[in-house]
Amino acid sequence: LAAGDPAITEVQPWANQLGEGVDVAPYGMPSKYEAHVRRRDVPWLTADPVSSVNFTPLHELDGVITPNGLCFERHHGGTADIDPAKYRLMINGLVEKELVFTLQDLKRFPRQNRAYFLECAANSGMEWRGAQLNGCQFTHGMIHNVIYTGVSLRTILEQAGVKTNGKWVMPEGADASAMTRSIPIEKALDDCLVAFAMNGEALRPEQGYPVRLVVPGWEGNMWVKWLRRIEVGDMPWHHREETSKYTDLMANGKARRFTWEMDAKSVITNPSPQAPITHGKGHTIITGVAWSGRGTIKEVHVTTDGGRNWHQARIDGPSWDKSMHRFYYEFDWDGSPLLLQSRAVDSTGYVQPTKNELRAVRGENSIYHNNGIQTWHINEKGEAENVEIS
Ligand code: MTE
Ligand code: CO
The missing domain is CATH 2.60.40.650 (Immunoglobulin-like)
Known part of the structure; x- marks a missing residue:
């Protein structure tokens, strides 16, 4: 740096007067100089913002944790606005005892804290036929990495008692899209979480407040937000999100299906x-x-x-x-x-x-x-x- 740089030789405005006191922002926000650090959408990608996506600004982040306010959002029917007092999670289908939990009920089971990435299966989807979007926010920003707090799905399913012919579970969202996916029971009993906190605080509305499913390593679409029901069944349901969507059409006209795991x-x-x-x-x-x-x-x-x-x-x-x-x-x-x-x-x-x-x-x-x-x-x-x- 040049000698005589006024940034070092002159007293700066922020040192000439007292600054703001505590509590000016009871819930703190980033510096005004960081206003460019934000989620962004690509307007032409989708017809309507309620069934759309915005992207994590990966180029503005460091370390491994995505701050809650910058986690990309993908909604098929907008963000559900759920009153936690009226929140319920129902377990039904092939179980010994059908159950309904309140949020307080869920918080009385033993909790786990785990960091996982969530990547939408469509991340980089616009790049299949060639380079298209100019920025890693847009080519790779359908991903976030968060520390979740929640209860293992196994614990919840054990409360209800899965019958011996219970081989699949179907989580369902409470939002207008009523998102549903089929998940094999082995995965459901392995490492899935019924999560109510992200990075130490309550889930954000966009991320499924008050409760979302966490399906580690598997495509984001299965991580049902605003989770209201888990049905246990003996076969996959073959709903829209696992037939017309989230299958991969090959060159020979056949489609790969149930491609759950996200490759490195x-x-x-x-x-x-x-x-x-x-x-x-x-x-x-x-x-x-x-x-x-x-x-x-x-x-x-x-x-x-x-x-x-x-x-x-x-x-x-x-x-x-x-x-x-x-x-x-x-x-x-x-x-x-x-x-x-x-x-x-x-x-x-x-x-x-x-x-x-x-x-x-x-x-x-x-x-x-x-x-x-x-x-x-x-x-x-x-x-x-x-x-x-x-
Ligand atoms: N769950 C519900 N209920 N409704 C939805 O629209 N979108 C899915 C999944 N869970 C969706 C949902 C898709 S396609 C993805 S990629 C992830 O949520 C996105 O999670 P995020 O919004 O926290 O990034
Ligand atoms: Co997705």
Whole structure:
């Protein structure tokens, strides 16, 4: 920095007078200088905002936890406005005893705290046929990573007593879309949570207040918000969200179905189209996030030359099962154009594929489950653009 910089030599306005007292904001908000850090939608993507999506600003975040107010929202019938005093959760179907719980009832069972990512199966769906949206917020922002507090679904189901022919459960939402999905009983009894808190406070209305289902590692659509009912059955229900939606049409005209697990994926969040390199050449920090629905992330590799040379990135922060990981790769940028990519390897040994490897197996008809490697082109000015390389 230059000697005589007024930012250091002159007394600044904030030091000339007393600041605001406590309690000016009983529920605190970010600094006014951070007003650009916000969820954003893509208006042309959907016909109406009540059945739509907005996106997490991944390029503005660091670490692994998504702040509650920035978690992307996906609603099929708008946000339900539920009075917690009138909230009920019903368990019915193939159980010994049908039950109804109040919110207070749920909070009297033993609680668990777990961090999990939620990724919409449609995340990166607009990129199947080629690079389209200019920003990781839009290409990869249908994901959030939150620490949930809740009761294990197993505990709730054990209260009702699942009959021996109870092989599937169907959570149902209380919102206008009455979202329903079929979940196999093995998953329901394994790690699902009936959650009422996120990152330490009550769920936000947008995220399912007062109660949502958490289905770790599986596609976001199954994480029913505003959860009002869980039915136990002996076969899947084949509702709209698991037939016409959330299936993957292959090149041969057949569709993959019940593709619940989210494959390992990663993206470089900085630099990216909304977050160019502004400091010029020299020491440069590349950072991004990686996750897998099958476990932890073991390694992330970064390339600056479109995949000719791969370097091991440094994962820093918690490495939790089915939770987001943060990686960094530091290098000396000579100011010439770059083709940046990241590649995740998960704890099963699975390696994130290139987009072309994915298309070779899945064709180009899919919307869901695009976990292909993302490429950013960086020009001499440090500006980034969403591109594909063959
Ligand atoms: N649950 C209900 N009741 N209604 C919905 O519209 N959308 C689903 C799922 N659960 C939905 C729902 C979809 S497609 C996704 S990706 C996630 O909620 C999004 O969760 P979020 O809004 O917390 O990001
Ligand atoms: Co979704």
